[in-house]
Amino acid sequence: MAKPRIAVFALGGTIAMVKGEAGVRPGLTAEQLVAAAPGIDALARIEARTVSTIGSSDLSVDNVLEVARAIEAAVADGADGAIVTQGTDTMEESAFLLDLALRVDVPVVVTGAMRNPLSISHDGPGNVYAAMQVVTDPAVRREARSLGVMVVMLDTIHAAVDVAKMNSSRIDAFASPEAGPLGVIVEDRVRLTGRPVRDHKTALDAELGDTLLTGIEPPLPTVALLTMGLGESGGLVAAMLADPESFGYAGVVLGAMGGGHTPSWIAPQMDDLVARLPVVMAGRMQAGYVLAKTYERAGSEMDLLRRGVRSAGRLPPLKARMLLTAMLMGGLDQAAMDRVWAAAN
Known part of the structure; x- marks a missing residue:
């Protein structure tokens, strides 16, 4: 069976940082982020595109809608799912806005990193790989419309409506405080344990x-x-x-x-x-x-x-x-x- 075709859109953020003069600054491309996740090619046929290389505190509603339009175009062209990488400062907002804007029947996942690529135990590659596991999972693909846009961080799957950044710097910063996560990733399996309430959508x-x-x-x-x-x-x-x-x-x-x-x-x-x-x-x-x-x-x-x-x-x-x-x-x-x-x- 052919591997699913997944579009990856990169917006910058901590996950895409490179060395600057005194600290770090956004600079890695979508292709580089995908290449940094070993074995990811075995999961899907990947089409990577760099939309921007900025911190997510500089993202606007216009920027997020630009990504939503890019996702719509990719799906119309045959993509089976989409991943968006970005900074975590505004991830809960942009994921929710994507969920409000999109009407697609394929899974969409937003991910990023709490530690930049120059840090010890950088979490970016693992989060990108986990996001790919989710968007290519058969059960997730069957239920994509009801699941809506998801956020995947630290092997945990969150609904856009429920996810929140609960800490400014810890690697386990993301949680779904009201409803709990949608599921987890264990070994090579995506295990869905809940469904989001999206009556507002x-x-x-x-x-x-x-x-x-x-x-x-x-x-x-x-x-x-x-x-x-x-x-x-x-x-x-x-x-x-x-x-x-x-x-x-x-x-x-x-x-x-x-x-x-x-x-x-x-x-x-x-x-x-x-x-x-x-x-x-x-x-x-x-x-x-x-x-x-x-x-x-x-x-x-x-x-x-x-x-x-x-x-x-x-x-x-x-x-x-x-x-x-x-x-x-x-x-x-x-x-x-x-x-x-x-x-x-």
């Missing part, structure tokens, strides 16, 4: 209809992320209300405290903010659902919902921001957005 696709996010041209809307903390004054919200044109945001995600809370003195500002643009609250922690009917004090989830702030449900702020961005890109009205948010709750 189903709802988004239904509301978008024939509109594809990959077909939307720049300029794209941007969404502000305002994380609430002890003693937050609300000065940024006040500034946005006083001079909205200077800020230029099309929506706001509140990284809310607890089950969906802000300081009580900020809550009245939400009335004016909601009147101008979509405002969504998401728990600033990496796991847990936003509440809906427990606390009723000023600034609580019940108060914010009453004022028109929408709930991101199970999505943390970084992913709620990507979902709101996708809905704004698609031109959804508030009623359509509410149906998508309901699916995440």
Whole structure:
């Protein structure tokens, strides 16, 4: 039987670092990353392409959609799967955005490295090889549409909707804190142990209809992320209300405290903010659902919902921001957005 044909797209990041003057900088190509994983050619026919060589903190929504379009083109040309290598700083966001944008029936995996190639025990080659094991696995290929985009790090398979970077530098930085991983790789076997809940994706696709996010041209809307903390004054919200044109945001995600809370003195500002643009609250922690009917004090989830702030449900702020961005890109009205948010709750 012919080996599957897999497209590999490289975006730079720690996995692609080379020696610089004082530290390291991105520089390795997709071909070099593939060549560094011994035995990978036995798994697939590989077509490697370098999209960029930058740190993932410099990636934009446009960049991620460019990769999504490249994946669509590769699949239309007969590719059986795709791997994206990138930096880990924004991996959970870019993987989730790819999951929102793509409608393909082949597996797509995002991977990278926590240690650069000049480090002892560099994890990049092993992660690339593990990603290839996943995209070529028969069970994964059969269930690709339901699994959605995956992140593979340290022989662990995560759903894009659930994965989070939980540590700034440890090799085991990635986890799925709310739902747990989709599976693991043991020896030469991919063992799936779970399935992702992606009702928000189903709802988004239904509301978008024939509109594809990959077909939307720049300029794209941007969404502000305002994380609430002890003693937050609300000065940024006040500034946005006083001079909205200077800020230029099309929506706001509140990284809310607890089950969906802000300081009580900020809550009245939400009335004016909601009147101008979509405002969504998401728990600033990496796991847990936003509440809906427990606390009723000023600034609580019940108060914010009453004022028109929408709930991101199970999505943390970084992913709620990507979902709101996708809905704004698609031109959804508030009623359509509410149906998508309901699916995440």
